[in-house]
Amino acid sequence: MQDLSGKLLVAMPGIGDPRFNRSVILICAHSEDYTMGLVLNNPIDDLTLPDLFTQLGIEQNIQLPDTYVLNGGPVGTDRGFVVHSTDYFSDGATVEVADDFSMTATRDVLRAMASEGAPSLATMTLGYAGWGPGQLEHELSEHAWLVSNPHEDIIFGSAHSKKWEQTLGMLGIDPAHLHMTGGKA
Numbered sequence: 001m002q003d004l005s006g007k008l009l010v011a012m013p014g015i016g017d018p019r020f021n022r023s024v025i026l027i028c029a030h031s032e033d034y035t036m037g038l039v040l041n042n043p044i045d046d047l048t049l050p051d052l053f054t055q056l057g058i059e060q061n062i063q064l065p066d067t068y069v070l071n072g073g074p075v076g077t078d079r080g081f082v083v084h085s086t087d088y089f090s091d092g093a094t095v096e097v098a099d100d101f102s103m104t105a106t107r108d109v110l111r112a113m114a115s116e117g118a119p120s121l122a123t124m125t126l127g128y129a130g131w132g133p134g135q136l137e138h139e140l141s142e143h144a145w146l147v148s149n150p151h152e153d154i155i156f157g158s159a160h161s162k163k164w165e166q167t168l169g170m171l172g173i174d175p176a177h178l179h180m181t182g183g184k185a
Contacts, residue, residue: 001032001137003030003031004027004030004035004136004147005027005028005029005030005097005098006026006027006097006098006099006101006150007026007027007147007148007149007150008024008025008026008027008040008147008148008149008150008151008154008167009023009024009025009027009037009145009146009147009148010023010024010145010146010147010148010164010167010168010171011023011024011025011144011145011164012143012144012145012146012178013178015144015145016144019073019074020039020129022041022164023039023041023042023164024039024040024041024154024163024164024167025037025038025039025040025073025129026038026040026083026097026150026155027097028081028083028095028097028103028128029095029097030136032133032134033133034130034131034132034133035130035131035135035136036128036129036130036131037073037128037129037130038070038072038073038081038083038103038123038125038128038129039070039071039072039073039125039129040070040123040125040154040155040160040163041070041160041161041163041164042070042071042072042160043068043069043070043071043160044068044069044070044071044126047068047069048066048067048068048069049064049065049066049067049068049069049113049124050064050066051069052069052080052124053110053113053114056107056110058107058110058111058114059114060114061114061115061116062114062115062116062118064113064114067123067124067158068158068160069124069125069126070123070124070125070126070160071125071126071127072125072126072127072128072129073125073127073128073129073130074127074129075127075128075129075130076127076128077126077127078126078127079105079126079127079128080105080110080124080125080126081103081104081105081124081125081126081127081128082103082104082105082109082110082113082119082122082123082124082125083097083101083102083103083122083123083125083155083156084101084102084103084104084109084113084119084121084122084123085100085101085102085119085120085121085122086099086100086101086102087119087120088102088104088109088112088117088118088119088122089102090104090106090108090109090112093105093106093108093109094109098150100150100152101121101150101155109122121152121155121156122156123155123156146168146171146173148167148170148171149170151166151167151170153166154166154167154170
């Protein structure tokens with residue numbers, strides 16, 4: 001089994017699950033037992049980072065970017081996950097996803113984001129996408145997803161409505177040439 005941690009999944013047209021239509025997902029953990037990822041291009045309407053921090057009662061000692069909080073997936077939607085640059089680390093809480101970025105899911109990272117100790121790059125999601133044993137591999141074999149290398153603009157950028165097309169473009173694919181159903185050889 002190929003470890004897909006740190007890779008991007010790009011939903012193919014006709015994926016069959018409207019929750020993942022045109023999704024780009026960062027795989028944060030991948031093993032034989034489970035896979036966990038965060039959708040990077042589905043902003044939650046009317047929920048910005050400063051709004052969320054105010055709702056959580058986290059004091060903002062610096063000006064937070066007015067970026068949207070993302071819907072990271074349908075599982076654990078009451079839990080927050082932050083993908084961030086490696087200049088932030090919390091022992092026992094931060095998981096290295098790839099050489100250039102990590103993920104932390106504790107209030108400590110939120111407090112850091114609201115202070116001088118903020119990671120230089122960060123994306124906040126609520127919820128995650130999860131797969132059980134063999135489920136993602138089956139979906140890959142059914143051509144529901146393409147796999148791409150990560151790119152900083154896709155992970156941390158704010159052009160959410162363009163991320164699907166941009167990721168396909170990085171793979172050399174024109175979205176206009178994709179069809180809703182695939183063929184069998």
